[in-house]
Every structure is written in C-alpha cells, then in structure tokens.
Amino acid sequence: MxxxxxxxxxxxxxxxxxxxxxxxxxxxxxxxxxxxxxxxxxxxxxxxxxxxxxxxxxxxxxxxxxxxxxxxxxxxxxxxxxxxxxxxxxxxxxxxxxxxxxxxxxxxxxxxxxxxxxxxxxxxxxxxxxxxxxxxxxxxxxxxxxxxxxxxxxxxxxxxxxxxxxxxxxxxxxxxxxxxxxxxxxxxxxxxxxxxxxxDATSGWPEAAHPGIAAALREIHEHPQRRWTVGRLSEVAGLPRAAFSKLFTTAVGQPPMGYVTGWRLSRAAQLLQETTAPLASIAPKVGYSTEFALSAAFRREYGVSPGRFRSATPPTRRTVEAAPDAEL
Structure with a gap:
C-alpha cells in the first residue's frame, strides 16, 4: 500500500x-x-x-x-x-x-x-x-x-x-x-x-516538552498586551528564570522576549489588514504604550510603516494555463 x-x-x-x-x-x-x-x-x-x-x-x-x-x-x-x-x-x-x-x-x-x-x-x-x-x-x-x-x-x-x-x-x-x-x-x-x-502525529508536530512552556506560550498568544518580561513568563511557567529561558529557546527556536515581540507585531499586522482601527487603538492591544512605539517597532520588523502596510493591497495573480516559467 x-x-x-x-x-x-x-x-x-x-x-x-x-x-x-x-x-x-x-x-x-x-x-x-x-x-x-x-x-x-x-x-x-x-x-x-x-x-x-x-x-x-x-x-x-x-x-x-x-x-x-x-x-x-x-x-x-x-x-x-x-x-x-x-x-x-x-x-x-x-x-x-x-x-x-x-x-x-x-x-x-x-x-x-x-x-x-x-x-x-x-x-x-x-x-x-x-x-x-x-x-x-x-x-x-x-x-x-x-x-x-x-x-x-x-x-x-x-x-x-x-x-x-x-x-x-x-x-x-x-x-x-x-x-x-x-x-x-x-x-x-x-x-x-x-x-x-x-x-503522522509523531512527526513535526510534537507536544510541548514541558507544560510550563505551553502555559507561557498560551498566555503570550491570548494576552499580548500584558507587560511581559522573562521573569513574569517564568512565573507563569513555574520555572526558575534561567531554566525557563533555556527551555523556551530550545523548544521554540528563539528567546522568550524575541518571541513576544514577533507575536505582538504579527497581531498588529493582522489588525492593520483586517480592521480599520487607528494605530493609536491597536498599539495598547498588542503591548505598546503609544502608536509611535508600535510604528518604530513595526518598521524595524516589516521594513515599512504601518500606514503603508495597511494601504498596500496585495495583487491577486490568476491564469488559466501557464508554462513552466510562470510566476506563482
């Protein structure tokens, strides 16, 4: 078979x-x-x-x-x-x-x-x-x-x-x-x-190696607006700070605060694309105190300002048939 x-x-x-x-x-x-x-x-x-x-x-x-x-x-x-x-x-x-x-x-x-x-x-x-x-x-x-x-x-x-x-x-x-x-x-x-x-439940989608890491990730995802630090996340995980940081980095592939920043900016990008909410109202929802702080971080991550990101409408390319040199 x-x-x-x-x-x-x-x-x-x-x-x-x-x-x-x-x-x-x-x-x-x-x-x-x-x-x-x-x-x-x-x-x-x-x-x-x-x-x-x-x-x-x-x-x-x-x-x-x-x-x-x-x-x-x-x-x-x-x-x-x-x-x-x-x-x-x-x-x-x-x-x-x-x-x-x-x-x-x-x-x-x-x-x-x-x-x-x-x-x-x-x-x-x-x-x-x-x-x-x-x-x-x-x-x-x-x-x-x-x-x-x-x-x-x-x-x-x-x-x-x-x-x-x-x-x-x-x-x-x-x-x-x-x-x-x-x-x-x-x-x-x-x-x-x-x-x-x-x-294949055993390949590529493993369970969290430690329930504390899963708990920390869940809190980051559900509450990106909170003032997260490595210390606070380690408390959520129920682990000493150094042990938590090492386990998190090994499991996820990047340090805790790097992950927090990436998740916050990803959520900001989604809100910019899917809603008409002003940047000033998006900022506190994703953990930034002001729209200027969010704008600076967003530009560093995405290479464009939030306004340009929102106004850019991605083109949809379609065709009936294409030779092998066609663009996807």
Whole structure:
C-alpha cells in the first residue's frame, strides 16, 4: 500500500502544538498578511521546473498525470490528488522523472507566458501566500521543508470539493474570484495540515516538552498586551528564570522576549489588514504604550510603516494555463 504521507526534512522540528491554542488557526492568521496567489499550471515543456525559496507558504495539487517531487532528499512520486506543502517556502521542484534539484530549470518570475494548448506531461494547481514584509510563522518553519500528502478523498469529500472549486475558479474569469481566493487558500491549507497531523502525529508536530512552556506560550498568544518580561513568563511557567529561558529557546527556536515581540507585531499586522482601527487603538492591544512605539517597532520588523502596510493591497495573480516559467 502506498504511503499516504511523505516528507523531506531539512531541519529538526520544534514545538508546534500548544495546549489550549489552536495552532492551525494561528498559522492561517500568520500567513494571511501576505499576498494570495494561485494558478493552474500545465507542464508543457519537457523535464520539469524548480521553484526558488521564498518567504511564505505554498502548495501544489496534482490534477492530471504523474510527476516527482524533487527536494534535497530522495525524489518522491506523486499521483493525481496528491498535495505538496512547502510550509516555509523551501526550494523544490516538480519533474517528469527523478533527478537532482539543480538539474531543473528555475521558474522565471515575470509576465505571464502566452496560453498554450500543447500536450501537458502533468497539470497541477499552485497556491501560495507570499510574505513580502514579514517572516513565515515559526510553526511552519518548524515543519519539514516539504510534505507530500495523499488524502483519502472518500473519507474527506470536503477537500475534494475545495480542490474542484479552486480549479474551476482558476479556469476562467469568474466574477468575484479575486474575493474568494484568499478564503479558499485558507481552507486548503487548513485541510492539508489536518491531514498531515492525522497521518503522522509523531512527526513535526510534537507536544510541548514541558507544560510550563505551553502555559507561557498560551498566555503570550491570548494576552499580548500584558507587560511581559522573562521573569513574569517564568512565573507563569513555574520555572526558575534561567531554566525557563533555556527551555523556551530550545523548544521554540528563539528567546522568550524575541518571541513576544514577533507575536505582538504579527497581531498588529493582522489588525492593520483586517480592521480599520487607528494605530493609536491597536498599539495598547498588542503591548505598546503609544502608536509611535508600535510604528518604530513595526518598521524595524516589516521594513515599512504601518500606514503603508495597511494601504498596500496585495495583487491577486490568476491564469488559466501557464508554462513552466510562470510566476506563482
């Protein structure tokens, strides 16, 4: 029986499940601040294509034909219905035959190529959130670089419906498709992460190594506005300050206050994008005493002012067909 999930691991997975925190929902909130992109790709050129690493998260869904997922490990065979998740935008490729990743031509970013009706070796849907001004959430960076899932569509018809809906939405100029794209990408990512959790509960999504670390993370997520210090967080965790700091850094991949700052600014970015609240009212909600303090921290993290971040409307790129040099 064919394995129903496979992955190419590029690093050691860290804590990505916290008691009392729905991390899949946090993942979606984290990537939603990026630009949503999707397209249907027909692989008409011989060989395959290589996708450069990027800041964000993306997936491929094989629609017709067979191909191989190429990473920095052994090639993985893919069949129609299989889904590949590049959780943190790792470099990878799709190829007609097994090969080395450097052997594949790099997908050139630029204007869309002309539509072609040439025979395709395989066809796949691509979806991605590109984070131009922020980092991929820690939870996604903690996962294996590439994950290949073979869903049981009979048990999960809702995923089949999502795939069919996305394919139909990308196959023509349908009114409202730009508005629906982000929501559909959200749902596909949720379903892929759920399937992978179901199929391999032991890989990449470990439980918190210490309940105190989980408690501290939960408090940070639920109450970013509090005046957190390492000392106060260690009290929440019920650990001595030095031991807490060491355990937290080992489990999460960054020191406690670095994590607090990143989470506060991520929440600020979400509020800027999803609400019309003024910066002066957002600042205290995410732990900053003034809008000026938040603005300075935000600019350091995202490279733009909060106002420019809010006013920038990410473009939605769509196409019916694309050659291998198409932009995603």
């Amino acid at each position: 064919r394995r129903r999930h496979r992955f190419i691991r590029g690093h050691t997975a860290r804590i990505t499940r916290i008691a009392g925190v729905d991390l899949i929902s946090e993942v979606i909130r984290g990537v939603r601040v990026g630009s949503a992109n999707a397209r249907l790709v027909r692989q008409t050129a011989p060989g395959g294509v290589r996708f450069a690493a990027f800041d964000g998260s993306g997936f491929h869904i094989v629609m017709t034909g067979t191909c191989w997922l190429i990473g920095h490990g052994d090639p993985v065979p893919l069949r129609p219905g299989d889904i590949v998740l590049a959780a943190a935008g790792a470099e990878h490729g799709l190829s007609e035959t097994p090969c080395a990743l450097p052997d594949l031509p790099l997908a050139e970013m630029g204007p869309r190529p002309p539509v072609t009706r040439s025979p395709a070796a395989f066809e796949y849907l691509c979806g991605a959130y590109r984070l131009e001004h922020s980092r991929t959430p820690q939870y996604l960076r903690a996962l294996p670089d590439l994950i290949a899932v073979s869903p049981d569509y009979d048990r999960h018809p809702e995923l089949r419906s999502l795939v069919d809906f996305l394919a139909a939405d990308l196959s023509g100029d349908r009114p409202g498709s730009g508005a629906t794209l982000r929501a559909v990408l959200d749902l596909v990512l949720v379903q892929v992460l759920r399937h992978w959790q179901e199929q």
